[in-house]
Amino acid sequence: MKARNKYQEQIVELSYRLPAITKQQMEYANSHIFPLLAYRNKKKGWCIHCGSALAFDPNSKAKYVKCSHCGKRLEIESKSDRKHTFRAYFTVVCTFGGFQVVRHFFCTKKIHKGLAPEYDYCEVVQNWIDSNGKETILARSTIPFTGYYDYWNRNSELSIKSRRGYYSMYASRYDIENTVIYPYVGLLKEVRRNGIVSLKDLDCVPVNKLLSSILSDTQTELLVKHNQNELLIHKIRIGYHHIEALKHPEAIRIACRHRYIVQDATMWLDYLDLLEHFGLDLHNPHYVCPMNLHEAHDRLLIRKNREDAKAKREQDIKEAQKFEKMYKEAKAAFFGIVFGDDKIVISVVQSVSEMAIEGEEMHHCVFTNRYFCKAKSLILSAKDKDGNRIETIEVNLDTFKVIQSRGVCNKNSVYHDRILKLMEDNMHLIIKAA
Known part of the structure; x- marks a missing residue:
C-alpha cells in the first residue's frame, strides 16, 4: 500500500x-x-x-x-x-x-x-x-x-x-x-532511558513489540527496570495483536517494591487470581510475595477445588430434587425394610437427598452416577450402632442378588463379608416387598 x-x-x-x-x-x-x-x-x-x-x-x-x-x-x-x-x-x-x-x-x-x-x-x-x-x-x-x-x-x-x-x-x-538478533544493537535514548540497554535476555519475544511497548506503556517500563523478565515476556506474548496490561497492577508494584522476582509468571498470576477470589489482601507482601510459590498456589487451589466441588454437589442435589417424587413412588414399597445384628444395621436409602449424603460421606459415585434413576436397582446403607456409614449396597431387583457392596472410596470394610451374609439371610424381605 x-x-x-x-x-x-x-x-x-x-x-x-x-x-x-x-x-x-x-x-x-x-x-x-x-x-x-x-x-x-x-x-x-x-x-x-x-x-x-x-x-x-x-x-x-x-x-x-x-x-x-x-x-x-x-x-x-x-x-x-x-x-x-x-x-x-x-x-x-x-x-x-x-x-x-x-x-x-x-x-x-x-x-x-x-x-x-x-x-x-x-x-x-x-x-x-x-x-x-x-x-x-x-x-x-x-x-x-x-x-x-x-x-x-x-x-x-x-x-x-x-x-x-x-x-x-x-x-x-x-x-x-x-x-x-545481531548483538551490536542501536537503541534510541528514550529506550535506554526506560530501562532497555541490551536485548540479550529478551530475544525470545518479537523485538518490535517489546520496543514499541517500552516507549508507550508504563507497566512495561516498570517490569524492565525491576528485572521482571518472566512477567515481561508473558505480557508481550499474551498480546496477540497489541500489548495488553497485566492484571493486578497493584500486586505487581508491591512485588517490584520488595524486590520479589517472579520466576513463573503464569503460576504467579494464577495465584493472584486465587488471592482475589478469596478476598485476600493484594496489597500485602505476605500474600503477594510467597517464599514458596508452588506451595502457596497449590494450597489455594485445593481450597478452590473444594469450594467448586461443594458448589457442584449443591447444584446436583438441587437438580436431582425433581427425581425425588419419582424415586419415592418407585421404591416406597421397600422403605420399611430394616435388618441387622448386634453391630450392623442395614436399611433402604429412602430419598435422593439421603443418597447424595451417602455418596458424599462414602466418597463414591452412588449419587453422581444417578443410581436413583435406575429402576432395577435398590440402594441400601449399612451402618454401625452409632449411625456411622460402613458400606453402600446395590441389589438387582430382577435377580435379587447383591451386585456390589462398597465401603469408603469403593474399598471393602472390615465388615464386608458380614454384610454380604446379612444381605443373603434377609433377601426374602426384599423379595416379599417387591
Whole structure:
C-alpha cells in the first residue's frame, strides 16, 4: 500500500536510505542462525557448515565431531542426504532518522556435499518505531495460497503494511520472534532511558513489540527496570495483536517494591487470581510475595477445588430434587425394610437427598452416577450402632442378588463379608416387598 500521509512518506524515504546488510553481519548470521550438524551414513559423512567430507569410526557412538576443515563442533545426525536447504530469520536493530528500526532478513542456506554453501539474504520486514512507541510496518508482499503465512515474494518492494483484522490468523506476520538478533544493537535514548540497554535476555519475544511497548506503556517500563523478565515476556506474548496490561497492577508494584522476582509468571498470576477470589489482601507482601510459590498456589487451589466441588454437589442435589417424587413412588414399597445384628444395621436409602449424603460421606459415585434413576436397582446403607456409614449396597431387583457392596472410596470394610451374609439371610424381605 502506498504512503497515505507525510509521516508515512518520511518513513518510506528513510527506508530507501538504509544501508545494506554488512559483511560482518552476514558472517555473524552464517555462524549463529543455521544449525551446526554433521550428516553421517555409516563410515562416511559431511559437514553441513562448510560442505566438506568427513570420515567416521564405525564403532564410535559419539554425538559430536569436530570438522577438520572449518573447525566447527558438529552434532551428528544419521542421514544419507547429500544436499539440504535451511531457512531462518536474522534481525538487526538500529536507529535511523530519529526512529527505532527493527530489520528482519529472511536467510537461505543451500549446501551440497563437496561444495561451498550458498547464502541468500532478503530483507522482508522493517518495523519503524518513533519515540512515542507508534509503529509503522514496511514489508514485502507474500505469495497467497501456499499454506505458509510468511512465504515472501522476493520480487515485490517493501511497502507500508497494516495488520489484519482482530481475528485474523495472519495478524502476527510482521511480529517476528525466535530469531537471532545481531548483538551490536542501536537503541534510541528514550529506550535506554526506560530501562532497555541490551536485548540479550529478551530475544525470545518479537523485538518490535517489546520496543514499541517500552516507549508507550508504563507497566512495561516498570517490569524492565525491576528485572521482571518472566512477567515481561508473558505480557508481550499474551498480546496477540497489541500489548495488553497485566492484571493486578497493584500486586505487581508491591512485588517490584520488595524486590520479589517472579520466576513463573503464569503460576504467579494464577495465584493472584486465587488471592482475589478469596478476598485476600493484594496489597500485602505476605500474600503477594510467597517464599514458596508452588506451595502457596497449590494450597489455594485445593481450597478452590473444594469450594467448586461443594458448589457442584449443591447444584446436583438441587437438580436431582425433581427425581425425588419419582424415586419415592418407585421404591416406597421397600422403605420399611430394616435388618441387622448386634453391630450392623442395614436399611433402604429412602430419598435422593439421603443418597447424595451417602455418596458424599462414602466418597463414591452412588449419587453422581444417578443410581436413583435406575429402576432395577435398590440402594441400601449399612451402618454401625452409632449411625456411622460402613458400606453402600446395590441389589438387582430382577435377580435379587447383591451386585456390589462398597465401603469408603469403593474399598471393602472390615465388615464386608458380614454384610454380604446379612444381605443373603434377609433377601426374602426384599423379595416379599417387591
